[in-house]
Amino acid sequence: MRIFVPNPLHSYTRGRAEVEGAGASLGELLADLDRRYPGFRFRIIDEQNQIRPHIRFFVGGEMARSIAHLINPGEDVQIVCALSGG
Amino acid sequence: MVKTLRSKKPKAKSKAKTTEKDSRKASTKLKKGARAGKPRSTRVVLLVGTRKGAFIYRGDKSRKQWKVDGPHFLGSIVHHLVLDPRDQQTLLLAARTGHLGPTVFRSTDWGKTWKEAQQPPAFRKAPDGTNGRVVDHVFWLTPGHASQPGVWYAGTSPQGLFRSEDGGSTWSGMDTFNEHPMLPKWIGDSGGTPDGPKLHSILVDPRNPEHIYLGMSGGGVFESMDRGASWRPLNKGVAADFLPDPNPEYGHDPHCVLLHPLQPDRLYQQNHCGIYRLDRPGDTWVRIGNNMPKEVGDIGFPITLHPRDPETAWVFPMDGTEVWPRTSPGGKPAVYRTRDGGKSWKRQDRGLPAGKAWFTVKRQAFAADAGDPVGLYFGTTSGEIWTSPDEGKSWRPLAAYMPHIYSVETAMVG
Numbered sequence: 001m002r003i004f005v006p007n008p009l010h011s012y013t014r015g016r017a018e019v020e021g022a023g024a025s026l027g028e029l030l031a032d033l034d035r036r037y038p039g040f041r042f043r044i045i046d047e048q049n050q051i052r053p054h055i056r057f058f059v060g061g062e063m064a065r066s067i068a069h070l071i072n073p074g075e076d077v078q079i080v081c082a083l084s085g086g
Numbered sequence: 087m088v089k090t091l092r093s094k095k096p097k098a099k100s101k102a103k104t105t106e107k108d109s110r111k112a113s114t115k116l117k118k119g120a121r122a123g124k125p126r127s128t129r130v131v132l133l134v135g136t137r138k139g140a141f142i143y144r145g146d147k148s149r150k151q152w153k154v155d156g157p158h159f160l161g162s163i164v165h166h167l168v169l170d171p172r173d174q175q176t177l178l179l180a181a182r183t184g185h186l187g188p189t190v191f192r193s194t195d196w197g198k199t200w201k202e203a204q205q206p207p208a209f210r211k212a213p214d215g216t217n218g219r220v221v222d223h224v225f226w227l228t229p230g231h232a233s234q235p236g237v238w239y240a241g242t243s244p245q246g247l248f249r250s251e252d253g254g255s256t257w258s259g260m261d262t263f264n265e266h267p268m269l270p271k272w273i274g275d276s277g278g279t280p281d282g283p284k285l286h287s288i289l290v291d292p293r294n295p296e297h298i299y300l301g302m303s304g305g306g307v308f309e310s311m312d313r314g315a316s317w318r319p320l321n322k323g324v325a326a327d328f329l330p331d332p333n334p335e336y337g338h339d340p341h342c343v344l345l346h347p348l349q350p351d352r353l354y355q356q357n358h359c360g361i362y363r364l365d366r367p368g369d370t371w372v373r374i375g376n377n378m379p380k381e382v383g384d385i386g387f388p389i390t391l392h393p394r395d396p397e398t399a400w401v402f403p404m405d406g407t408e409v410w411p412r413t414s415p416g417g418k419p420a421v422y423r424t425r426d427g428g429k430s431w432k433r434q435d436r437g438l439p440a441g442k443a444w445f446t447v448k449r450q451a452f453a454a455d456a457g458d459p460v461g462l463y464f465g466t467t468s469g470e471i472w473t474s475p476d477e478g479k480s481w482r483p484l485a486a487y488m489p490h491i492y493s494v495e496t497a498m499v500g
Contacts, residue, residue, distance in 0.1 A: 008185050039202045043186035047208035048218040054185045084184030 001071065003033065004078040009044070012037040021077075026057055027067035029077060044079065054084040128498040130455045132463055133177070134471065135164035138489035140179055142167075142197060144499070149461050149475050152484055158197050166450060168227045169497040170253075172235050178254045180224035180240070188223045190240070192254045205256040207240050207248035209264060219244060219264075226450070227254075228288040231295030241285035245273050245302045247314070260314045272319070272336045273305040279339075286449065287343035291350050299343065299353070306338035307355065323371035325359035341387045342449040349396040354428075356389040356401055356449070363428050374428025378403065382415050382422070382433075388452035392460055392477075397427045400434075400454070400478055402447045402464060413444040421462070423478050437481035438472065445470075450493035457498075465491030 003021050005013050013019050021036070023029030027049070034041035044055045049067055051057065057064040060075035071077065132143040132152075139157030146152075158164075162181040170176040175194055182188040190203040212218025221242045230237025230249075240248040240257060247263040250256060263269070273283060287301035296313040299320070306321040319336040326338045339358035346352045351366040361375030361384045375384025385406030392398035400423045405411040414420070420435035451465040462474040469488035474481045 006185075008183055038204070039189070042206060042208070043189065046187060046220040047211060048220055049211070050220070052185070052187050081185040 001029070001074075002076045003029070004076065006079055006081045008081055009040065009079065012040045012043075023071060025067065025071060026059065026064050026069045026077070029071060030067060054082045056080040056082050128456075128500050130457065130461060131169075131497045131499050132453075132471070132484075133167040133169060133493075133495040133497065134465060134488075134491060135167045135179070135450070135493035136465075136469075136489040136491050137163050140164040140167045140181075140197075141485075141488070143471070143485065149455075149457065149473070154485065155197065158200070159191070163223065164492065165223055165225045166227045166493045166495075168229065168495055170229050170238075171497075172229060172232055174497075176253060178227050178238060180227055182223045188221050188242070190224055190227075190254055190257070201255075203250075203255050203257060205258075207242055207246065207257040207259070209246060209259060210261070219246070221246060222282050224248075225284045226286040226288060228290065231290050232292065234295055237295075239288045239290070239298075241288050241300065243282035243284040245269070245283055245285040245305055247285055247288070247300065249314075262315050263317060266317065272308070273302060274337050279303050287340065287355075289343065289345050289353075291345070292347055293350055299345065301340040301343040301355070303341065303358070304337055304339045306336045307340050307343055308336075320364075320369060321371070322369050323364075323373070324355075324357055324362055325373070327359050342389050344389060344391050346391055346396040348394065352396045352427075354389050354391065354399050356386050358385070358406075360384045361386070361389065361401055361428065372428070374424070377424075377429060378422060378431050379433075382420075383407070386447075387412075387449040388447055388464070390452045390454045390462065393454060393456045395425070398423065398425050398477075399428070400424075400452070400462060402445075402452055404446060411444075412446050414446075417442050417444055419443050419445040421464075421474075421478050421481075434474070434478035435481070436479060437474075444468075448492055450495075451491050453494045453496045455496040455498065461496075463494050463496065465494045467491065 003019050021029050021032045023032050030041045044052050058078040059071050130145040134141040139160040141156035143152045143154050162183050164181050166180045168178050177193045179191045189206040191200040193200045207221055209219040223243050224240050225243050226241035228239045236253045238250045238254050247260045248257045249260055285302050289299040291297035298310045301307050308317045309320045310317050321338045324338050329337055340355045343355040353364040355362045360373045362371035363374045364371045378384040382403050386401050386403045389401050400421050405413050405415045418441050419438045420433050422431045423434050424431050446467040447464045453463050455461040459477045465471045467490045471485040472481050473484040
């Protein structure tokens, strides 16, 4: 599937705004992305497996509330950095 | 696998850019750190952490001219940047951004390249269905004992203690502290400081790597004699005016705690409720801030020590009246120095603004070098660095227009 990566994470994806990944859930996808881009996951998911406060995930256009969110075949995933102050 | 990043540096021509040659020069002959003993014929380097990145300032021999290298990690919140005094080469940097979670970066070439920690400090995963703690930011970094190369300690917000044995690449929580059954009581539920409760001032006794102190805002000062296997509060004599019991065993708010490297039984702390000294094996702090001028008071964030004289310390008082502005009292910034362990204090403000200046200097943002005379440096929340080349007798600006400054550390390089 395609994953759209926001600017603050481009240092992990070697500058790429769009990468490929695999997984039947957001959790599985993030594990895959962390293998490809070490350190990626912890910057956006905390040690209790919660999505960090200023990060949002959209799966097939729908906002995911947790990493248990399922991903259907053909859906893209967009990672968004929400407002975080000055 | 460890991630490698190249630091982004400004493209301005000027002294502000440090060449690779400069970096190599700086990294080849590092001398002992600022808090480590007698003066050497070396140059001072300032390691500055700010709300928008890190900066490295290199002074000339006279400490009058400075070249800046940075920003490193522009836009990242950098709470601490520390040189390893054991290899005199490794830098560790604690960072997060407004969006991205906390991590630690490591450089062995003075910031030309950085590698991210493989396993940054993180609390244990709580059992499903229960709430676990989350590291908001790594606030404090302390190199381990001289006999333990590669060992580092980190303090976090909220209060957590972490240890690395591989130079800062992988970090493990010290469960004997983080999972201590008394920890919730020690730290209470007051929420701590405005930008989060934190663990700081991790001090390793230079005579004994098993002997460790730490400070928590809130929580107080704690001591371990067995490398963290057990802990006990060490707050007797320290006020806690903000608690129902003003003399509790724990729950205090030490802002900055230091021990003197040449006399490790001498501790000082700038607390939310005054300035204190403790001489071990005694366990009762003495409020040496009572000897400060009453109109100034003894509230502040930082304290810094003379590297060779355990009787000499400097503080930067702030306004702790009414609603706690935390700015220079009366808008007249000044450093206060003691040369007798806190029995008396002298105002040192020559060169600082005479008025209408509302400085705040945070707990990690006041440092001394190892020169003779000692050079002093403080960074302000309004983005200025001030320096004194003569132990506080006179002050002048070293840098301005910087981001909010969180930390200033010194190192001596050849």
